[in-house]
Amino acid sequence: MSHQGVRPDGLNMAQEARIEAAIREVRQIADTDSIHMPWEQRLRIARTAMTTFDSAGLMQMPNRTADRTFVIATFQRLAYHDPETAGVVDLAEWCVNQWLSLLHRNGEDLTALRGLGQAWLARSQNVLARIHRTEGSSSSGSSGRPQSLSDRFAYSSSEEARDAERATAEADARAHTADYVEARGMLIPAVDYFSRAVEVGERNGMLAGELLSEVRTYSMFGLPALAFSALPISFS
Secondary structure (H helix, E strand, C coil), X not given: CCCCCECCCCCEHHHHHHHHHHHHHHHHHHHCCCCCCCHHHHHHHHHHHHHHHHHHCHHHCHHHHHHHHHHHHHHHHHHCCCCCCCCCHHHHHHHHHHXXXXXXXXXXXXXXXXXXXXXXXXXXXXXXXXXHHHHHHHHCCCCCCCCCHHHHHHCXXXXXXXXXXXXXXXXXXXXXCHHHHHHHHHHHHHHHHHHHHHHHHHHHCCCCHHHHHHHHHHHHHCCHHHHCCCCCCCCC
């Protein structure tokens, strides 16, 4: 019979030691910038820790909620370190599954709602960046508005109205392109999760300034902006 002590969560001392060591590694990832620890090394550490947490069942332990949310948030930031890419798929999907697991246990888990909103917002970044590049290249030099002072005097209000009408028509056409449809498909759930987080925060008196800032961010550059233009936004 093993003489290793068993904790209330069912872990023996050796399992607990492995979990604590993995959490320390995750804290190192969170506290160290890419200059002092290459991204590839951070990703390797994260994947090893993820395997440890899965095998030990950390992510199903209700008494380790703080550790769980810290780990998920850290891994999610790592997964979407570069907004120009679609993210690290295995790490990103693991994070979403863990947020959903927390939300399944408690439908008003503010941290999980916010984390899911951030996940969908982060997923949209490379598409929004692509839209922004397309917008920039198509708009440069395309306007019929005169540039010189002498030309401006000859530029009539009817010509300006035609330019505005043409710009509106182009914006309407862009709103139905594949990139815009894909971006909306990601921003809609982001809006939903952030909105639910705000409702929960207001109801429970836990509405933090950071959450309101995120809501303002997607309001400025999210769904309403997609009708006209889409700008990349940072994920932190």
